[in-house]
Amino acid sequence: MAAQIEPARLAVLIDADNANPAIVEGLLAEVAKLGVASVKRIYGDWTTPSLGKWKASLLEHSIQPIQQFAYTSGKNATDSAMIIDAMDLLYSADLGGFCIVSSDSDFTRLAARLRESGKVVYEFGEKKTPKPFVAACDRFIYTEIFTQHPENAETVIQRRSAQELRQDTKLCNLLRQAIEAASDDEGWANLGPVGSQLAKQMPEFDPRNYGYSKFSGLVEGIGLFTLRRENNLLLVKDQRPGKKG
Template identity: 70%
Template sequence: MANDDNKRLAVLIDADNAAPAIVEGLLAEIAKYGTAHVKRIYGDWTLPNLGGWKEVLLRHSIQPIQQFRYTKGKNATDGAMMIDAMDLLYTGNFEGFCIVSSDSDFTRLASRLRESGTVVYGFGEKKTPEPFVAACDKFVFTELLREDDEGETTARKSGKELRQDAKLVHLVRLAVDAAADDAGWAGLGAVGSTIAKRAPEFDARNYGYAKLSGLIKALQLFEVEERQIGDGPHKAHYVRDKRAVTG
Protein backbone atom coordinates (compact mmCIF):
# COMPACT_ATOMS: atom_id res chain seq x y z
CA MET A 1 0.00 0.00 0.00
CA ALA A 2 1.16 3.55 -0.69
CA ASN A 3 1.68 5.88 2.26
CA ASP A 4 -0.88 8.55 3.08
CA ASP A 5 1.07 11.22 1.22
CA ASN A 6 1.37 9.24 -1.99
CA LYS A 7 -1.86 7.37 -2.51
CA ARG A 8 -2.41 5.97 -5.98
CA LEU A 9 -5.50 7.81 -7.19
CA ALA A 10 -7.97 7.38 -10.03
CA VAL A 11 -9.50 10.67 -11.21
CA LEU A 12 -12.89 10.38 -12.94
CA ILE A 13 -14.48 13.58 -14.28
CA ASP A 14 -18.06 14.05 -15.40
CA ALA A 15 -17.66 16.54 -18.27
CA ASP A 16 -21.37 17.40 -18.17
CA ASN A 17 -21.02 18.57 -14.57
CA ALA A 18 -17.59 20.22 -14.52
CA ALA A 19 -15.90 23.14 -16.28
CA PRO A 20 -12.47 23.31 -17.95
CA ALA A 21 -11.61 26.31 -15.77
CA ILE A 22 -11.32 24.11 -12.66
CA VAL A 23 -8.70 21.70 -14.00
CA GLU A 24 -5.52 23.55 -12.96
CA GLY A 25 -6.83 24.01 -9.44
CA LEU A 26 -8.33 20.53 -9.37
CA LEU A 27 -5.09 18.74 -10.19
CA ALA A 28 -3.16 20.91 -7.73
CA GLU A 29 -5.69 20.00 -5.04
CA ILE A 30 -5.54 16.29 -5.90
CA ALA A 31 -1.74 16.39 -5.61
CA LYS A 32 -2.20 17.13 -1.89
CA TYR A 33 -3.79 13.71 -1.43
CA GLY A 34 -1.72 11.51 -3.71
CA THR A 35 -0.68 10.83 -7.29
CA ALA A 36 -3.20 10.66 -10.13
CA HIS A 37 -2.26 7.45 -11.94
CA VAL A 38 -5.47 7.50 -14.00
CA LYS A 39 -7.15 10.66 -15.30
CA ARG A 40 -10.31 10.11 -17.32
CA ILE A 41 -13.13 12.40 -18.36
CA TYR A 42 -16.50 11.20 -19.64
CA GLY A 43 -18.92 12.83 -22.04
CA ASP A 44 -20.39 12.86 -25.52
CA TRP A 45 -17.54 14.57 -27.37
CA THR A 46 -19.62 14.87 -30.54
CA LEU A 47 -21.59 17.68 -28.87
CA PRO A 48 -20.42 21.30 -29.24
CA ASN A 49 -20.87 22.21 -25.57
CA LEU A 50 -17.80 20.14 -24.63
CA GLY A 51 -15.53 21.80 -27.21
CA GLY A 52 -13.79 23.93 -24.60
CA TRP A 53 -12.21 20.86 -23.03
CA LYS A 54 -9.88 19.90 -25.89
CA GLU A 55 -6.88 22.09 -25.08
CA VAL A 56 -7.15 21.38 -21.36
CA LEU A 57 -7.20 17.63 -21.86
CA LEU A 58 -4.14 17.67 -24.09
CA ARG A 59 -2.19 19.89 -21.72
CA HIS A 60 -2.88 17.71 -18.68
CA SER A 61 -2.93 14.27 -20.32
CA ILE A 62 -6.52 13.57 -19.32
CA GLN A 63 -8.03 10.73 -21.33
CA PRO A 64 -11.44 11.53 -22.87
CA ILE A 65 -13.91 8.65 -22.84
CA GLN A 66 -16.61 8.84 -25.48
CA GLN A 67 -20.12 8.05 -24.31
CA PHE A 68 -23.00 8.60 -26.74
CA ARG A 69 -26.37 9.67 -25.42
CA TYR A 70 -28.45 6.74 -26.56
CA THR A 71 -31.71 8.13 -25.18
CA LYS A 72 -32.60 11.80 -24.93
CA GLY A 73 -32.85 12.96 -21.34
CA LYS A 74 -30.86 10.01 -19.98
CA ASN A 75 -27.28 10.49 -18.80
CA ALA A 76 -25.23 7.59 -20.11
CA THR A 77 -22.06 9.31 -18.89
CA ASP A 78 -22.88 8.47 -15.26
CA GLY A 79 -23.21 4.78 -16.07
CA ALA A 80 -19.91 4.70 -17.93
CA MET A 81 -18.11 6.37 -15.02
CA MET A 82 -19.58 3.95 -12.52
CA ILE A 83 -18.62 0.89 -14.55
CA ASP A 84 -15.06 2.14 -15.01
CA ALA A 85 -14.78 2.99 -11.31
CA MET A 86 -15.72 -0.53 -10.31
CA ASP A 87 -13.37 -2.04 -12.90
CA LEU A 88 -10.52 0.10 -11.52
CA LEU A 89 -11.46 -0.83 -7.95
CA TYR A 90 -11.25 -4.54 -8.71
CA THR A 91 -7.71 -4.19 -10.07
CA GLY A 92 -6.59 -3.43 -6.52
CA ASN A 93 -4.17 -0.80 -7.83
CA PHE A 94 -5.73 2.27 -6.21
CA GLU A 95 -6.01 3.57 -2.66
CA GLY A 96 -8.33 6.41 -3.58
CA PHE A 97 -10.79 7.78 -6.12
CA CYS A 98 -11.51 11.37 -7.08
CA ILE A 99 -15.04 11.82 -8.40
CA VAL A 100 -15.55 15.18 -10.08
CA SER A 101 -19.26 15.94 -10.46
CA SER A 102 -22.14 17.78 -8.81
CA ASP A 103 -24.55 14.95 -9.63
CA SER A 104 -26.25 13.08 -6.79
CA ASP A 105 -26.28 9.94 -8.96
CA PHE A 106 -22.73 9.25 -7.74
CA THR A 107 -23.79 8.95 -4.09
CA ARG A 108 -24.08 5.18 -4.18
CA LEU A 109 -20.80 4.84 -6.08
CA ALA A 110 -18.95 6.86 -3.43
CA SER A 111 -20.48 4.74 -0.68
CA ARG A 112 -19.60 1.51 -2.46
CA LEU A 113 -15.98 2.55 -2.99
CA ARG A 114 -15.61 3.46 0.67
CA GLU A 115 -17.13 0.13 1.69
CA SER A 116 -14.23 -1.48 -0.17
CA GLY A 117 -11.68 0.42 1.91
CA THR A 118 -10.70 3.08 -0.61
CA VAL A 119 -10.70 6.80 0.12
CA VAL A 120 -13.12 8.92 -1.88
CA TYR A 121 -12.48 12.60 -2.64
CA GLY A 122 -15.44 14.42 -4.16
CA PHE A 123 -15.25 17.65 -6.15
CA GLY A 124 -18.36 19.57 -7.14
CA GLU A 125 -20.16 22.89 -7.04
CA LYS A 126 -21.84 24.20 -3.91
CA LYS A 127 -25.17 23.08 -5.35
CA THR A 128 -24.07 19.43 -4.96
CA PRO A 129 -26.75 17.50 -3.01
CA GLU A 130 -25.82 16.74 0.60
CA PRO A 131 -26.09 12.93 0.28
CA PHE A 132 -23.24 12.86 -2.29
CA VAL A 133 -21.14 15.22 -0.18
CA ALA A 134 -21.68 13.08 2.93
CA ALA A 135 -20.81 9.89 1.04
CA CYS A 136 -17.24 11.14 0.43
CA ASP A 137 -14.32 11.18 2.85
CA LYS A 138 -13.50 14.70 1.70
CA PHE A 139 -15.46 17.07 -0.52
CA VAL A 140 -14.06 20.23 -2.11
CA PHE A 141 -16.27 22.86 -3.70
CA THR A 142 -14.99 23.61 -7.19
CA GLU A 143 -15.83 27.32 -6.91
CA LEU A 144 -12.57 27.50 -4.96
CA LEU A 145 -10.64 25.98 -7.85
CA ARG A 146 -11.82 27.98 -10.87
CA GLU A 147 -9.40 30.17 -12.79
CA ASP A 148 -11.82 32.26 -14.83
CA ASP A 149 -14.04 35.26 -14.14
CA GLU A 150 -16.60 33.01 -12.47
CA GLY A 151 -14.14 31.86 -9.84
CA GLU A 152 -15.04 32.91 -6.34
CA THR A 153 -12.76 34.89 -4.07
CA THR A 154 -14.17 34.09 -0.67
CA ALA A 155 -14.15 37.13 1.59
CA ARG A 156 -12.36 36.46 4.86
CA LYS A 157 -14.87 36.34 7.70
CA SER A 158 -14.05 38.25 10.83
CA GLY A 159 -13.72 36.59 14.21
CA LYS A 160 -17.12 37.94 15.19
CA GLU A 161 -18.74 36.48 12.07
CA LEU A 162 -17.07 33.14 12.67
CA ARG A 163 -18.22 33.01 16.30
CA GLN A 164 -21.78 33.74 15.19
CA ASP A 165 -21.68 30.56 13.07
CA ALA A 166 -22.96 28.14 15.71
CA LYS A 167 -22.47 25.10 13.48
CA LEU A 168 -18.82 25.98 12.86
CA VAL A 169 -18.07 26.66 16.52
CA HIS A 170 -19.76 23.42 17.58
CA LEU A 171 -17.88 21.44 14.94
CA VAL A 172 -14.46 22.76 15.95
CA ARG A 173 -15.11 22.40 19.67
CA LEU A 174 -16.23 18.81 19.28
CA ALA A 175 -13.13 18.01 17.23
CA VAL A 176 -10.76 19.63 19.75
CA ASP A 177 -12.46 17.81 22.61
CA ALA A 178 -12.25 14.47 20.81
CA ALA A 179 -8.53 14.84 20.11
CA ALA A 180 -7.49 16.48 23.41
CA ASP A 181 -5.12 15.00 25.96
CA ASP A 182 -5.68 15.15 29.72
CA ALA A 183 -4.55 18.79 29.78
CA GLY A 184 -7.02 19.73 27.04
CA TRP A 185 -4.42 20.18 24.27
CA ALA A 186 -5.08 18.66 20.85
CA GLY A 187 -2.77 18.42 17.85
CA LEU A 188 -4.04 20.48 14.95
CA GLY A 189 -3.60 17.56 12.54
CA ALA A 190 -5.82 15.35 14.67
CA VAL A 191 -8.38 18.14 14.95
CA GLY A 192 -8.47 18.51 11.17
CA SER A 193 -8.90 14.76 10.67
CA THR A 194 -11.76 14.65 13.15
CA ILE A 195 -13.50 17.58 11.48
CA ALA A 196 -13.17 15.90 8.08
CA LYS A 197 -14.84 12.75 9.40
CA ARG A 198 -17.76 14.72 10.76
CA ALA A 199 -18.10 17.20 7.86
CA PRO A 200 -16.45 16.12 4.57
CA GLU A 201 -17.27 19.50 2.98
CA PHE A 202 -15.43 21.51 5.64
CA ASP A 203 -12.63 23.66 4.25
CA ALA A 204 -11.03 26.69 5.89
CA ARG A 205 -10.95 28.31 2.44
CA ASN A 206 -14.74 28.50 2.47
CA TYR A 207 -14.34 31.06 5.25
CA GLY A 208 -11.53 32.97 3.56
CA TYR A 209 -8.63 31.28 5.39
CA ALA A 210 -5.87 29.35 3.65
CA LYS A 211 -5.33 26.99 6.57
CA LEU A 212 -7.22 25.56 9.52
CA SER A 213 -4.72 27.14 11.94
CA GLY A 214 -5.61 30.62 10.69
CA LEU A 215 -9.32 29.94 11.04
CA ILE A 216 -8.97 28.63 14.59
CA LYS A 217 -6.84 31.62 15.62
CA ALA A 218 -9.44 33.98 14.15
CA LEU A 219 -12.22 32.34 16.18
CA GLN A 220 -10.44 33.54 19.35
CA LEU A 221 -12.08 30.73 21.30
CA PHE A 222 -8.98 28.58 21.51
CA GLU A 223 -5.45 28.84 22.77
CA VAL A 224 -2.96 28.06 19.98
CA GLU A 225 0.55 26.89 20.77
CA GLU A 226 3.42 26.06 18.42
CA ARG A 227 5.73 23.27 19.59
CA GLN A 228 9.07 22.03 18.38
CA ILE A 229 9.15 18.45 17.10
CA GLY A 230 12.33 16.74 18.25
CA ASP A 231 15.62 18.37 17.31
CA GLY A 232 14.64 19.14 13.73
CA PRO A 233 13.20 22.28 12.14
CA HIS A 234 9.62 21.02 12.14
CA LYS A 235 6.97 22.47 14.40
CA ALA A 236 3.41 21.49 15.16
CA HIS A 237 0.37 23.47 16.27
CA TYR A 238 -1.65 22.48 19.31
CA VAL A 239 -4.97 23.99 20.34
CA ARG A 240 -7.00 24.07 23.54
CA ASP A 241 -10.51 25.32 24.19
CA LYS A 242 -10.27 28.40 26.40
CA ARG A 243 -13.19 27.06 28.40
CA ALA A 244 -10.90 24.23 29.58
CA VAL A 245 -8.75 26.86 31.29
CA THR A 246 -11.46 29.05 32.76
CA GLY A 247 -14.02 26.35 33.39
Protein backbone atom coordinates in the same frame (compact mmCIF):
# COMPACT_ATOMS: atom_id res chain seq x y z
CA MET B 1 16.54 4.71 7.80
CA ALA B 2 12.75 4.45 7.73
CA ALA B 3 11.17 3.21 4.54
CA GLN B 4 9.55 5.96 2.49
CA ILE B 5 5.79 5.68 2.24
CA GLU B 6 4.60 5.59 -1.35
CA PRO B 7 1.85 8.09 -2.19
CA ALA B 8 -1.57 6.62 -2.86
CA ARG B 9 -2.43 5.81 -6.47
CA LEU B 10 -5.66 7.58 -7.39
CA ALA B 11 -8.18 7.43 -10.22
CA VAL B 12 -9.51 10.84 -11.26
CA LEU B 13 -12.90 10.45 -12.96
CA ILE B 14 -14.50 13.64 -14.33
CA ASP B 15 -18.11 14.12 -15.39
CA ALA B 16 -17.67 16.63 -18.23
CA ASP B 17 -21.34 17.62 -18.14
CA ASN B 18 -21.07 18.64 -14.48
CA ALA B 19 -17.63 20.23 -14.25
CA ASN B 20 -16.00 23.42 -15.51
CA PRO B 21 -12.72 23.18 -17.48
CA ALA B 22 -11.52 26.26 -15.58
CA ILE B 23 -11.01 24.08 -12.47
CA VAL B 24 -8.63 21.56 -14.05
CA GLU B 25 -5.31 23.13 -13.07
CA GLY B 26 -6.37 23.69 -9.46
CA LEU B 27 -8.05 20.30 -9.32
CA LEU B 28 -4.96 18.36 -10.38
CA ALA B 29 -2.76 20.41 -8.06
CA GLU B 30 -5.08 19.42 -5.20
CA VAL B 31 -5.04 15.77 -6.27
CA ALA B 32 -1.23 15.88 -6.22
CA LYS B 33 -1.41 16.72 -2.49
CA LEU B 34 -3.51 13.60 -1.93
CA GLY B 35 -1.55 11.11 -4.02
CA VAL B 36 -0.61 10.27 -7.59
CA ALA B 37 -3.20 10.55 -10.36
CA SER B 38 -2.49 7.18 -11.99
CA VAL B 39 -5.75 7.28 -13.96
CA LYS B 40 -7.20 10.48 -15.42
CA ARG B 41 -10.41 10.09 -17.42
CA ILE B 42 -13.22 12.41 -18.41
CA TYR B 43 -16.63 11.27 -19.65
CA GLY B 44 -19.07 12.89 -22.03
CA ASP B 45 -20.55 12.98 -25.51
CA TRP B 46 -17.67 14.63 -27.35
CA THR B 47 -19.74 15.08 -30.50
CA THR B 48 -21.66 17.90 -28.75
CA PRO B 49 -20.28 21.44 -29.27
CA SER B 50 -20.76 22.32 -25.58
CA LEU B 51 -17.83 20.11 -24.57
CA GLY B 52 -15.44 21.67 -27.07
CA LYS B 53 -14.10 24.03 -24.39
CA TRP B 54 -12.50 21.02 -22.69
CA LYS B 55 -10.11 20.21 -25.56
CA ALA B 56 -7.16 22.41 -24.55
CA SER B 57 -7.29 21.24 -20.92
CA LEU B 58 -7.33 17.57 -21.88
CA LEU B 59 -4.28 17.88 -24.10
CA GLU B 60 -2.31 19.96 -21.62
CA HIS B 61 -2.95 17.67 -18.66
CA SER B 62 -3.05 14.31 -20.43
CA ILE B 63 -6.63 13.48 -19.45
CA GLN B 64 -8.18 10.65 -21.45
CA PRO B 65 -11.59 11.51 -22.93
CA ILE B 66 -14.12 8.68 -22.87
CA GLN B 67 -16.82 8.93 -25.52
CA GLN B 68 -20.36 8.14 -24.46
CA PHE B 69 -23.26 8.88 -26.80
CA ALA B 70 -26.58 9.97 -25.32
CA TYR B 71 -28.81 7.07 -26.33
CA THR B 72 -32.13 8.66 -25.43
CA SER B 73 -33.27 12.10 -24.33
CA GLY B 74 -33.50 12.60 -20.59
CA LYS B 75 -31.21 9.67 -19.70
CA ASN B 76 -27.62 10.33 -18.66
CA ALA B 77 -25.56 7.58 -20.28
CA THR B 78 -22.38 9.40 -19.24
CA ASP B 79 -23.07 8.74 -15.56
CA SER B 80 -23.60 5.04 -16.23
CA ALA B 81 -20.35 4.75 -18.18
CA MET B 82 -18.41 6.48 -15.44
CA ILE B 83 -19.90 4.25 -12.73
CA ILE B 84 -19.13 1.08 -14.71
CA ASP B 85 -15.53 2.21 -15.26
CA ALA B 86 -15.12 3.02 -11.58
CA MET B 87 -16.25 -0.47 -10.59
CA ASP B 88 -13.93 -2.03 -13.19
CA LEU B 89 -11.02 -0.04 -11.78
CA LEU B 90 -11.97 -1.05 -8.26
CA TYR B 91 -11.35 -4.70 -9.09
CA SER B 92 -8.69 -4.49 -11.80
CA ALA B 93 -6.37 -1.67 -10.72
CA ASP B 94 -4.17 -1.31 -7.65
CA LEU B 95 -5.64 1.96 -6.44
CA GLY B 96 -5.76 3.57 -3.04
CA GLY B 97 -8.66 5.86 -3.80
CA PHE B 98 -10.91 7.66 -6.24
CA CYS B 99 -11.44 11.32 -7.06
CA ILE B 100 -14.95 11.86 -8.43
CA VAL B 101 -15.43 15.23 -10.12
CA SER B 102 -19.13 16.02 -10.39
CA SER B 103 -21.97 17.75 -8.59
CA ASP B 104 -24.44 15.06 -9.67
CA SER B 105 -26.13 13.12 -6.85
CA ASP B 106 -26.30 10.05 -9.15
CA PHE B 107 -22.81 9.18 -7.90
CA THR B 108 -23.84 8.99 -4.24
CA ARG B 109 -24.19 5.21 -4.19
CA LEU B 110 -20.93 4.80 -6.13
CA ALA B 111 -19.04 6.79 -3.48
CA ALA B 112 -20.56 4.69 -0.71
CA ARG B 113 -19.77 1.44 -2.53
CA LEU B 114 -16.12 2.39 -3.12
CA ARG B 115 -15.72 3.23 0.56
CA GLU B 116 -17.29 -0.09 1.52
CA SER B 117 -14.43 -1.70 -0.40
CA GLY B 118 -11.85 0.19 1.63
CA LYS B 119 -11.05 2.90 -0.90
CA VAL B 120 -10.71 6.56 0.01
CA VAL B 121 -13.16 8.72 -1.92
CA TYR B 122 -12.47 12.40 -2.61
CA GLU B 123 -15.30 14.32 -4.21
CA PHE B 124 -14.87 17.59 -6.10
CA GLY B 125 -18.08 19.49 -6.81
CA GLU B 126 -19.85 22.82 -6.68
CA LYS B 127 -21.65 24.18 -3.63
CA LYS B 128 -24.97 23.14 -5.19
CA THR B 129 -24.02 19.46 -4.68
CA PRO B 130 -26.74 17.62 -2.68
CA LYS B 131 -25.84 16.93 0.96
CA PRO B 132 -26.26 13.12 0.73
CA PHE B 133 -23.52 13.01 -1.93
CA VAL B 134 -21.26 15.19 0.23
CA ALA B 135 -21.78 12.91 3.22
CA ALA B 136 -21.04 9.77 1.19
CA CYS B 137 -17.41 10.81 0.62
CA ASP B 138 -14.36 10.80 2.88
CA ARG B 139 -13.65 14.36 1.89
CA PHE B 140 -15.57 16.86 -0.23
CA ILE B 141 -13.77 19.78 -1.86
CA TYR B 142 -15.76 22.65 -3.36
CA THR B 143 -14.47 23.48 -6.84
CA GLU B 144 -15.23 27.19 -6.43
CA ILE B 145 -11.88 27.51 -4.64
CA PHE B 146 -10.13 26.61 -7.92
CA THR B 147 -11.70 29.43 -9.95
CA GLN B 148 -10.86 32.41 -7.77
CA HIS B 149 -9.48 35.42 -9.60
CA PRO B 150 -8.65 38.66 -7.74
CA GLU B 151 -9.73 40.73 -10.74
CA ASN B 152 -13.22 39.24 -10.50
CA ALA B 153 -14.62 40.00 -7.05
CA GLU B 154 -17.62 37.74 -7.61
CA THR B 155 -15.43 34.61 -7.72
CA VAL B 156 -13.25 35.38 -4.70
CA ILE B 157 -14.24 33.71 -1.43
CA GLN B 158 -14.10 36.59 1.02
CA ARG B 159 -12.49 35.97 4.40
CA ARG B 160 -15.19 35.70 7.06
CA SER B 161 -14.95 37.91 10.10
CA ALA B 162 -14.71 36.55 13.65
CA GLN B 163 -18.36 37.44 14.21
CA GLU B 164 -19.45 35.57 11.08
CA LEU B 165 -17.39 32.53 12.04
CA ARG B 166 -18.81 32.48 15.57
CA GLN B 167 -22.33 32.54 14.14
CA ASP B 168 -21.55 29.31 12.29
CA THR B 169 -22.66 27.11 15.19
CA LYS B 170 -22.06 23.86 13.29
CA LEU B 171 -18.41 24.73 12.64
CA CYS B 172 -17.76 25.94 16.20
CA ASN B 173 -19.49 22.99 17.86
CA LEU B 174 -17.72 20.41 15.72
CA LEU B 175 -14.39 22.13 16.30
CA ARG B 176 -14.96 22.05 20.05
CA GLN B 177 -15.89 18.38 19.89
CA ALA B 178 -12.77 17.61 17.86
CA ILE B 179 -10.55 19.45 20.36
CA GLU B 180 -12.21 17.60 23.25
CA ALA B 181 -11.63 14.25 21.55
CA ALA B 182 -7.94 14.94 20.91
CA SER B 183 -7.03 16.89 24.06
CA ASP B 184 -4.76 15.92 26.95
CA ASP B 185 -5.56 16.28 30.65
CA GLU B 186 -4.92 20.03 30.50
CA GLY B 187 -7.20 20.56 27.51
CA TRP B 188 -4.49 21.07 24.87
CA ALA B 189 -4.80 19.22 21.55
CA ASN B 190 -2.47 18.83 18.58
CA LEU B 191 -4.01 20.85 15.75
CA GLY B 192 -3.28 18.12 13.18
CA PRO B 193 -5.48 15.42 14.75
CA VAL B 194 -8.12 18.07 15.47
CA GLY B 195 -8.33 18.86 11.76
CA SER B 196 -8.53 15.16 10.89
CA GLN B 197 -11.31 14.59 13.42
CA LEU B 198 -13.24 17.61 12.12
CA ALA B 199 -12.98 16.37 8.53
CA LYS B 200 -14.43 12.99 9.53
CA GLN B 201 -17.52 14.68 10.91
CA MET B 202 -17.75 17.32 8.17
CA PRO B 203 -16.41 15.95 4.83
CA GLU B 204 -16.87 19.31 3.11
CA PHE B 205 -14.70 21.14 5.64
CA ASP B 206 -11.92 23.21 4.11
CA PRO B 207 -10.51 26.44 5.61
CA ARG B 208 -10.43 27.90 2.09
CA ASN B 209 -14.23 27.88 2.06
CA TYR B 210 -14.03 30.54 4.80
CA GLY B 211 -11.33 32.59 3.10
CA TYR B 212 -8.36 31.13 5.02
CA SER B 213 -5.48 29.31 3.37
CA LYS B 214 -4.61 27.31 6.52
CA PHE B 215 -6.58 25.58 9.26
CA SER B 216 -4.55 27.36 11.95
CA GLY B 217 -5.52 30.74 10.51
CA LEU B 218 -9.20 29.82 10.59
CA VAL B 219 -9.03 28.59 14.20
CA GLU B 220 -7.24 31.77 15.26
CA GLY B 221 -9.70 33.87 13.26
CA ILE B 222 -12.68 32.52 15.19
CA GLY B 223 -11.22 34.01 18.37
CA LEU B 224 -12.63 31.37 20.70
CA PHE B 225 -9.53 29.19 20.94
CA THR B 226 -5.96 29.60 22.17
CA LEU B 227 -3.05 28.50 19.97
CA ARG B 228 0.52 27.87 21.06
CA ARG B 229 3.58 26.26 19.50
CA GLU B 230 5.49 23.60 21.41
CA ASN B 231 8.28 21.34 20.08
CA ASN B 232 7.36 22.14 16.47
CA LEU B 233 3.73 21.24 17.17
CA LEU B 234 0.83 23.66 17.02
CA LEU B 235 -1.52 23.12 19.97
CA VAL B 236 -5.05 24.43 20.46
CA LYS B 237 -7.29 24.82 23.50
CA ASP B 238 -10.91 25.83 24.03
CA GLN B 239 -11.06 29.20 25.84
CA ARG B 240 -14.45 28.64 27.45
CA PRO B 241 -14.52 28.78 31.25
CA GLY B 242 -14.67 25.42 32.96
CA LYS B 243 -12.68 23.55 30.32
CA LYS B 244 -9.64 21.46 31.23
CA GLY B 245 -6.68 23.31 32.66
